[in-house]
Amino acid sequence: xxxxxxxxxxxxxxxxxxxxxxxxxxxxxxxxxxxxxxxxxxxxxxxxxxxxxxxxxxxxxxxxxxxxxxxxxxxxxxxxxxxxxxxxxxxxxxxxxxxxxxxxxxxxxxxxxxxxxxxxxxxxxxxxxxxxxxxxxxxxxxxxxxxxxxxxxxxxxxxxxxxxxxxxxxxxxxxxxxxxxxxxxxx
Amino acid sequence: xxxxxxxxxxxxxxxxxxxxxxxxxxxxxxxxxxxxxxxxxxxxxxxxxxxxxxxxxxxxxxxxxxxxxxxxxxxxxxxxxxxxxxxxxxx
Numbered sequence: 001x002x003x004x005x006x007x008x009x010x011x012x013x014x015x016x017x018x019x020x021x022x023x024x025x026x027x028x029x030x031x032x033x034x035x036x037x038x039x040x041x042x043x044x045x046x047x048x049x050x051x052x053x054x055x056x057x058x059x060x061x062x063x064x065x066x067x068x069x070x071x072x073x074x075x076x077x078x079x080x081x082x083x084x085x086x087x088x089x090x091x092x093x094x095x096x097x098x099x100x101x102x103x104x105x106x107x108x109x110x111x112x113x114x115x116x117x118x119x120x121x122x123x124x125x126x127x128x129x130x131x132x133x134x135x136x137x138x139x140x141x142x143x144x145x146x147x148x149x150x151x152x153x154x155x156x157x158x159x160x161x162x163x164x165x166x167x168x169x170x171x172x173x174x175x176x177x178x179x180x181x182x183x184x185x186x187x
Numbered sequence: 188x189x190x191x192x193x194x195x196x197x198x199x200x201x202x203x204x205x206x207x208x209x210x211x212x213x214x215x216x217x218x219x220x221x222x223x224x225x226x227x228x229x230x231x232x233x234x235x236x237x238x239x240x241x242x243x244x245x246x247x248x249x250x251x252x253x254x255x256x257x258x259x260x261x262x263x264x265x266x267x268x269x270x271x272x273x274x275x276x277x278x
Contacts (some may be wrong), residue, residue, distance in 0.1 A: 008272070034225045036267075
């Protein structure tokens, strides 16, 4: 199928979708608004390059994604020093320094929802939301690109300028903090 | 510490492998190492289950917030479409 662009309908057809896409990833309404605007204006410049292989929405979303990655990059380079160090400090005492064994008070305990229909628990969801926001921007960016946008690891590394080994370290540390935050606030 | 004992105790390494496994195939060596560890470690068995649940829940969270009806206000939209029309007329 060959897709076509219809810029006269862009805002009506896609603006709310793009806005929601940006907000769920950046949690910042003003910035999300700006990015939607920038996306359409950048798209205008690129109309000639549209080949019709992807749908209009997919094409616009790809432009928005790149803008979101720019935000991740800017935010994480600026805030890197404090937020990552803080987040790393949080997990310093999770494991015994010598053996790597869980320190008992930090060891995983059942949440009590693992085997149930966990997808409907609103209270747990709101705690999860808060715990996600506590992660350093770079960590959350890596996590979102992997688990929500399903980008390959090497793409994420290239876009966010992290090495492959750092990618695995971040992936591990993100989940350790996220899980510990849930345990602390839920149980 | 001998090698086996290291594997049995090292939850930091085991949780690292659990995360790696959710994204990439582990090597044969890593698979064995993780199996041995999980066999003896109830903490990491819980961790492994929770790690999966968390991934599912974050996905669900994004799905539901995409559908929760974020709307730009109408004035902003009108203005934005106008800017697009202006841009189109220029070309």
